[in-house]
Amino acid sequence: MIQFKKHSGIYTLTTEQVLNVSLQEAWNFFSAPQNLEEITPKHMGFTITSTVDKKAYKGQIITYKVGVLPGIKTNWVTEITQVKDQRFFIDEQRFGPYKMWHHEHWFEDLKNGKTLMKDKISYKIPFGILGHFAQVVFIKNQLKTIFKHRFKTLEKLFNG
Numbered sequence: 001m002i003q004f005k006k007h008s009g010i011y012t013l014t015t016e017q018v019l020n021v022s023l024q025e026a027w028n029f030f031s032a033p034q035n036l037e038e039i040t041p042k043h044m045g046f047t048i049t050s051t052v053d054k055k056a057y058k059g060q061i062i063t064y065k066v067g068v069l070p071g072i073k074t075n076w077v078t079e080i081t082q083v084k085d086q087r088f089f090i091d092e093q094r095f096g097p098y099k100m101w102h103h104e105h106w107f108e109d110l111k112n113g114k115t116l117m118k119d120k121i122s123y124k125i126p127f128g129i130l131g132h133f134a135q136v137v138f139i140k141n142q143l144k145t146i147f148k149h150r151f152k153t154l155e156k157l158f159n160g
Helices: 023-030 127-160
Strands: 002-007 010-019 061-069 073-083 088-095 098-110 114-124
Touching: 002 088, 002 127, 010 127, 023 114, 023 127, 114 127
Parallel strands: none
Antiparallel strands: 002 010, 010 114, 061 073, 073 088, 088 098, 098 114
């Protein structure tokens, strides 16, 4: 399930997925930044360029290269701004393609060996009306593609 909303010039994307693994297993996978490459579509050329030898922690800076358009890669820098073990973590863009990017990753133990994972991404696009046009024509679909790919990949990894 992928939903988009717009409010005060900010777009919000929400998703959720039930994983057939314990909360501990889900947390171990998602709080390891290097696993992000595994769940991102290959065509985006996503690579982590910084050293990420630890699980996500408050203050952690992670740098990436990512394809924003065919043949065009950009640098992206995020900071893990909050972490509550086995509950949530938040990453925020410090430098990159968006004017603002705030990504909340939430995890809930469903008490039956399953975990509910929720994402909430609030983002603002630069360039005013041109940015809004890009959202309608391209960005929204690109984000849908990323999260559909992620959903399918996680289904194979955890629910297959």
